Amino acid sequence: MIIPEKVKKIVQKLNDAGFEAYIVGGCVRDCLLQRKPQDWDITTSAQPQEVKKIFPKTYDTGLKHGTVTVVCEKDHYEITTYRIEKEYYDCRHPSQVIFTKSLKEDLQRRDFTVNAMAYHPKEGIQDYFCGQEHLKQKKIQGVGSPKKRFQEDALRMLRALRFSAQLGFEIEPETYQALQEQKALIQKISAERIHEELEKMLQSQYLEKICLLWESGLLNEISPLLYQKMLQHGTNILQELKTAPLDRIIRWTIFLQYLTPKEGEQLLKDFRFDNHSIKSIVMLLEHLKDEIPLQEYEIRKKACEITPEQLNRLFLIQGQKKDTTKWLHCLETIQKRGDCITLKTLAIKGKDLQKHGIHGKEIGETLSFLLDIVHRDPEKNNKQILLEYTKQK
Numbered sequence: 001m002i003i004p005e006k007v008k009k010i011v012q013k014l015n016d017a018g019f020e021a022y023i024v025g026g027c028v029r030d031c032l033l034q035r036k037p038q039d040w041d042i043t044t045s046a047q048p049q050e051v052k053k054i055f056p057k058t059y060d061t062g063l064k065h066g067t068v069t070v071v072c073e074k075d076h077y078e079i080t081t082y083r084i085e086k087e088y089y090d091c092r093h094p095s096q097v098i099f100t101k102s103l104k105e106d107l108q109r110r111d112f113t114v115n116a117m118a119y120h121p122k123e124g125i126q127d128y129f130c131g132q133e134h135l136k137q138k139k140i141q142g143v144g145s146p147k148k149r150f151q152e153d154a155l156r157m158l159r160a161l162r163f164s165a166q167l168g169f170e171i172e173p174e175t176y177q178a179l180q181e182q183k184a185l186i187q188k189i190s191a192e193r194i195h196e197e198l199e200k201m202l203q204s205q206y207l208e209k210i211c212l213l214w215e216s217g218l219l220n221e222i223s224p225l226l227y228q229k230m231l232q233h234g235t236n237i238l239q240e241l242k243t244a245p246l247d248r249i250i251r252w253t254i255f256l257q258y259l260t261p262k263e264g265e266q267l268l269k270d271f272r273f274d275n276h277s278i279k280s281i282v283m284l285l286e287h288l289k290d291e292i293p294l295q296e297y298e299i300r301k302k303a304c305e306i307t308p309e310q311l312n313r314l315f316l317i318q319g320q321k322k323d324t325t326k327w328l329h330c331l332e333t334i335q336k337r338g339d340c341i342t343l344k345t346l347a348i349k350g351k352d353l354q355k356h357g358i359h360g361k362e363i364g365e366t367l368s369f370l371l372d373i374v375h376r377d378p379e380k381n382n383k384q385i386l387l388e389y390t391k392q393k
């Protein structure tokens with residue numbers, strides 16, 4: 001396994017101080033699959049206070065849960081003390097975290113067997129729950145009783161689907177059955193966490209697995225409206241997502257395309273999207289069906305209305321249903337050439353008009369009139385020429 005030197009050093013330092021330490025979780029899984037890990041997590045028998053004594057630069061991430069972040073040059077690594085989680089309340093949070101001296105107990109509290117492996121550069125893989133075998137079989141299986149594990153923390157149901165979509169794995173039958181039985185518990189999970197998992201699913205490689213979201217019924221508990229749309233159009237949507245660019249705004253718009261802009265907006269608000277994303281996605285939902293003539297004037301005008309970036313997205317989305325390469329090419333040419341698209345680059349400003357005796361409401365009207373002239377013929381974006389037009393008007 002190829003482990004960064006810095007990570008090895010952290011493990012070594014903990015060992016030198018007399019503690020056990022292992023690389024753990026997603027990064028071990030990803031290394032075995034020859035995927036690039038998102039981050040490197042370390043699990044140790046040392047208590048947070050002891051970890052803090054060993055490393056010069058640390059900050060507290062979740063002391064109660066035993067997590068300290070070690071800063072090594074510019075990189076950050078989470079070091080978590082071996083722990084057991086006791087009695088979950090609200091289907092998400094353990095009421096008590098108990099530190100333990102046993103690596104096996106720490107691995108046992110983790111969600112899926114493929115996520116429950118540890119690795120030590122000298123001792124190799126520590127695998128108590130058949131994680132390696134399940135990696136080979138490409139399956140997501142709960143550690144222990146999946147039913148109990150989903151009852152403890154309902155977010156794990158969405159994580160199961162997300163890992164399935166990211167890795168292209170099947171969900172093991174008992175785990176899937178438990179998920180179907182416990183699906184209503186997802187309602188206890190915060191909108192932010194659901195949003196985060198769906199976001200990762202939409203960016204994942206094995207998009208066809210997303211159909212489990214509605215086939216299992218889980219989506220009905222998250223959004224009955226979206227669930228209904230997916231039963232009807234899901235297959236087509238997944239087909240379109242497969243060939244769509246990774247841009248998250250584009251992906252969400254395709255995913256929500258059968259909602260009205262109003263319904264889309266409500267859903268995005270419910271799932272605590274930031275205002276900028278809401279605005280972008282809703283705007284695209286509003287314009288999805290626009291038929292824009294393949295003429296430079298129309299494209300400049302539309303780019304001005306919704307911004308060139310959004311128009312580019314619109315053509316890419318529409319491109320999933322018809323060939324829009326010519327439109328994309330035309331927009332690209334317009335941008336490369338630096339044609340004037342908005343008032344920002346118009347060669348004449350409100351101040352100039354004032355100097356020529358135009359005031360109040362008339363300024364805005366005149367600027368729009370001039371911008372339209374320039375949209376028709378970008379060569380006319382010249383102060384002298386535009387002043388002439390103003391006089392004629």
Ligand code: ATP
Nearest residue numbers: 025026027038039041109110111115116153155156
């Ligand atoms: P990613 O590629 O998204 O980082 P990951 O498997 O590393 O995937 P993280 O959320 O970073 O997932 O969590 C790291 C590890 O912590 C997991 O691999 C798993 O062992 C454990 N873990 C995380 N969330 C849970 C959970 N809700 N229940 C049980 N174990 C969890």
Ligand code: MG
Nearest residue numbers: 026027038039
């Ligand atoms: Mg991770």
